Amino acid sequence: MDNYKFRVEFLEDARQFLDELDEKAREKIFYNIWKASITNDRELFKKLQDEVWEFRTKFSKTYYRLFAFWDKTAKEDTVVISTHGLIKKTGKVPKGEIEKARKLMEQYFQEKKEKGRKK
Structure with missing residues (x-):
């Protein structure tokens, strides 16, 4: 992992989104995520609001x-957690999607905190 700035994990909603895509689109998205993890390309990985970011892929006009x-x-392992995905149809990202990412993030950290207490 020497060349990577971070590794990526996918929550269930993100996995389901990716599973529903055709193979070529999914491959392009994974390629762009890999590329974003070794470069600082704002076209591929961009901050949206506060703590919410997005991986961006354009493939076949979509x-x-x-x-x-x-x-x-x-401290030794930086992880980017992908919450969910969408096919973007408008210029702006819908606020509801940003809010959904924020809620999934809060849920993720709450569950992680609870697991830490049980150990």
Whole structure:
């Protein structure tokens, strides 16, 4: 992982979104995520609002977005968590999608905190 700035994990909603796409689109999205993890390309990975980011892919005249946030709780391992995705049809990202990413992020950290207490 020496060349990577972060690694990416996918929550269930993100996995389902990716599973529903055709293979070529999914491959392009994974390629762009890989590329974003080794470069600082704002066209591929961009901050939207506060702690919500998006992986951006354009493939075959279609715009794909995977929402994400950073988990830097483990100092030796920086992780970007992808919450969910959408096929973008308008110029602006719908506020409801940003809010959904924020709620999934809060849920993720709450569950992580609870798991830490049980150990």
